[in-house]
Amino acid sequence: MSTDLMTLQNPLPAIPMTRGCPFSPPAEYEQLRQAAEWHKVTVMDGRQIWMVPTYSAVRAVLGDPRFSAERDRPGFPYINQSQKELIKSSPAMVTVDEPLHSQIRRRATYAFTGKRVEALRESTQQLVDSLIDDMLAKGGPLDLVTEFALVIPSTIISGILGVPAEDHQHFHELTNKIFTLTNGPEGVAAGRLGLEAYIRELVLLKVQEPKDDLISRYVTEYLNTGELELEEVVTQIRTLLIAGHETTSSMIALGAAFLMEHPQYREQLRQGDDKIAAGAVEEMLRYLNIMHRGLVRMALEDVEIEGKLIKKGEGVLCALNSANRDAEVFAKPDELDFENPNRNHVAFGFGIHQCLGQGLARMEMQVAFKTLFTRIPDLKIAIPLSEVPFKTDVTVYGVHCLPVTW
Amino acid sequence: MLKVKLDQDKCVSGGQCVFAAPEVFDQRDEDGVAVLLREDVPAELVDGVREAADICPALAITLQEN
Ligand code: HEM
Numbered sequence: 360m361s362t363d364l365m366t367l368q369n370p371l372p373a374i375p376m377t378r379g380c381p382f383s384p385p386a387e388y389e390q391l392r393q394a395a396e397w398h399k400v401t402v403m404d405g406r407q408i409w410m411v412p413t414y415s416a417v418r419a420v421l422g423d424p425r426f427s428a429e430r431d432r433p434g435f436p437y438i439n440q441s442q443k444e445l446i447k448s449s450p451a452m453v454t455v456d457e458p459l460h461s462q463i464r465r466r467a468t469y470a471f472t473g474k475r476v477e478a479l480r481e482s483t484q485q486l487v488d489s490l491i492d493d494m495l496a497k498g499g500p501l502d503l504v505t506e507f508a509l510v511i512p513s514t515i516i517s518g519i520l521g522v523p524a525e526d527h528q529h530f531h532e533l534t535n536k537i538f539t540l541t542n543g544p545e546g547v548a549a550g551r552l553g554l555e556a557y558i559r560e561l562v563l564l565k566v567q568e569p570k571d572d573l574i575s576r577y578v579t580e581y582l583n584t585g586e587l588e589l590e591e592v593v594t595q596i597r598t599l600l601i602a603g604h605e606t607t608s609s610m611i612a613l614g615a616a617f618l619m620e621h622p623q624y625r626e627q628l629r630q631g632d633d634k635i636a637a638g639a640v641e642e643m644l645r646y647l648n649i650m651h652r653g654l655v656r657m658a659l660e661d662v663e664i665e666g667k668l669i670k671k672g673e674g675v676l677c678a679l680n681s682a683n684r685d686a687e688v689f690a691k692p693d694e695l696d697f698e699n700p701n702r703n704h705v706a707f708g709f710g711i712h713q714c715l716g717q718g719l720a721r722m723e724m725q726v727a728f729k730t731l732f733t734r735i736p737d738l739k740i741a742i743p744l745s746e747v748p749f750k751t752d753v754t755v756y757g758v759h760c761l762p763v764t765w
Numbered sequence: 766m767l768k769v770k771l772d773q774d775k776c777v778s779g780g781q782c783v784f785a786a787p788e789v790f791d792q793r794d795e796d797g798v799a800v801l802l803r804e805d806v807p808a809e810l811v812d813g814v815r816e817a818a819d820i821c822p823a824l825a826i827t828l829q830e831n
Contacts, residue, residue, distance in 0.1 A: 422824055461777070468778035468797035476780075702785070703820050711777050713822035718780050 367391070370399035370407045374438065374652055374676070381749050382617050383693070384648055388412060388681035397667050400676060403437045408655070408674030411664075414685035414705070417677040419664050421710035426656035426675065428712055430454040435657050436674035439754050440547045441537050442655075448555060449594040453602075453712055460711055466581060467599060467715060470519055470573050476718040479515065483723055486514055487730045495734075499764030500741035507731070508612035508761075509604070511723055516603030516716075520596060521572025522561065530554060534601055538754045558593050558600065573599070599716075606649060607720045609750065609757030611727050614643045616747065616761055618732060619740050627697050629732045636729040638700035640721055643728075645704035646695055648680035651756040654708055679705050738765045767806040768829040769814055773798050775825035782821055786813030799825070 367390050375385040391398055391412040399407040411417050420426050429435070430446045431454070437443050446454055452463040469475075490507050497506075513527045522530070536542060536550025562574060566582070569575035574596055581587040587595075618625040628639045654677045658669045669675060683704050684692040707714035714720070732738065740747065741762040748759040769789060778797030782790040788810055791800050806814045818826040 422822070464777060465796045465798075469795060471780075472778070472792045472794065472797040473780040473783050474792070474794070702781075702816065707779075707822075709822045711823055713777065713779050715778070718784075 367394070367398070369396070370401050371410065372401055374400055374402070376651060376751050378749070378751075381744070381747070382613075382620075382647055384651070384680035384684060388678060388684070391678070392681055392685060402655075402674075402676070403439070403443070406436045406674065408436045408676050409667075409669060410653075411675050411677045412681045413665075414682040414688045416664050416667075417679065417682040417705055418709050420656055420675055420677055421654065421705070421708060421712075423662065423664075423710075424457065425659050425662050427456050427659050428454060428460075428654075428656055429456045432657060434672055436655060438652055438655055438676065439538075439540060440542065440544055441754060444537065444544070444547045444551050448551070448597070449588070449590040451594050451598045452715075453598060457711065463595065464711075464715060466577070467573070467595060469576075471715055471719055473718055476722050479518075479719070480722055480726065482518075483511070483515060483726045484730065487511060487726050488734075491730065491734050500762045501764075503615055503761040503763045504608070504612045504758060505760070507727070508615065509608040511611060511727055512607035512720075513604040515719065515723060516600060519573050519603075520599060521565065521570055521574045522600065526557070530557060530600060531604075533557065534605055535753075537601075538605065540752050540754065554597060554601075555593050558596050559589065562589065562592055562596065602714075603716055603719070606755055607716075607723055609649045609755050610644065610647065610720070610724060612761050613647050613649060613757045614640075614724065614728060615731060615738075615763075616740060616744075616758060617643065617647060618728065619738060619763070620744060624695060624697070625732055628728060629736060631697065633725070633729070635697045636725045637721070638697040639695075639728060640724045641700035641702055641704070642695040642697060643724075644706035645683045645689075645701055647756075648683055648706065649756045650679050650706065650708075652676075652754055653678045653680070654712075677705075679708065735765050738763055766831055767811055767814065768804055768831060769801065769806055769818070770804070770827045770829065771799055771801045772825045772827075773800075775823045777823045777825075779822055782817035782826060785817040785820065786810055789814055790817060 375387040378385050398410045400410045401407050411420055452460055494506055533550050533554040536546055565575045565578045569579055577592045582592050657674050658671055660671045662669050686692050689701055707717045741764040750757045776798045782799050783792055789802055818828050
């Protein structure tokens, strides 16, 4: 499977995405980490940017304000059509630098503190239990993505924002249009415009009739006071709605597939306490790496990182999946240790843009995995692993569907 | 004794410090920004505080050995 060190091209023709084992990063990354020189990789529009392969260098870049995430700077490199498309709207927190970044982010952080996340644990447990009740009543085989993995984060983020449950299907379809890598510019644009039109309508409804939810808070505190324009509110809600369901659902489905294929880990989770469940989530985040295309930044001046010079205006691609398997930092990178999990992984990124919803995502996954395998201990994938459609064609890795039975 | 410092302007409210060392860090209700509950770190809390400083994505936590 592994490509020979000698044959690894520099620049790489594309971001490596073909996994040998569906649960581990492509073999190229290990070689990239070990090579004396960094490689470049060809991304959109023929641009070549540096591939940053090691844990220490990834953290150094993401934690350094001389590397910008502001995607509408001239010359900023793109790795997906969605990145080009999403900056056509009012700026989102994830694509701007300080000080604007903190101004935008701090209007939302309120809803994602540790205490507010913990307050949602009980209702999340009830939701997960009722989904499993439904699964047991229906009987297998059924698709774990649509019946379980996608419903949990969609319901929770919708509850926080104040998005009606009956609209889930609609915003899932629009989100898929944006992030399907094989979609052309028109398809991606249609997804963004559709999603924003939907959110705009929802915000205007809350103007008429504010409720006790985050969209209403944006309306009463920022829109009605003139602090934000309507389009700014639309972008912020779009960010939270997309980020809140797409990633976590992928992790729940992929993590469940991993646990079904690895009974020793599944049993450890099933028999362990809540601490083990939390450790399992941490280690699966590190191990599975759903952000398989990495994070892009652009150097605002010449910067030297670990002896490598990155020139002003050059792009870098921080390979989170590679960093998370770096043996320089993780004693046994290719094993999972639920008892002593590595919490210093970069699955949620690093630096000022590190995931705002990480506490929420962790809580949802802890409840989901623990409850699923406690209540249905003999859950298994209903088709051969080789037939499972893994999401190699989407910006966030996962599974398109996962037929399971018991 | 180990002393810990927190730069609230840098904080991005990820909440990981509270998880690593709940006796030393808390979060403001209104925006999740971390607050320091104590500056001096007794021996039994040192590991948690070191972890908090290491994983803080915004590099907002610094340690001073005395
Ligand atoms: C397993 C689940 C998740 C993973 C793996 C994940 C991963 C990430 C990563 C890697 C980033 C950094 C992006 C960058 O630096 O360019 C990020 C940012 C972000 N995430 Fe998540 N995320 C998850 C769940 C969530 C959830 C549930 C929310 C809820 C709202 C969320 C909201 C955000 C937001 C708003 C940002 C942008 C933060 C900023 O730019 O300051 N994420 N996430």
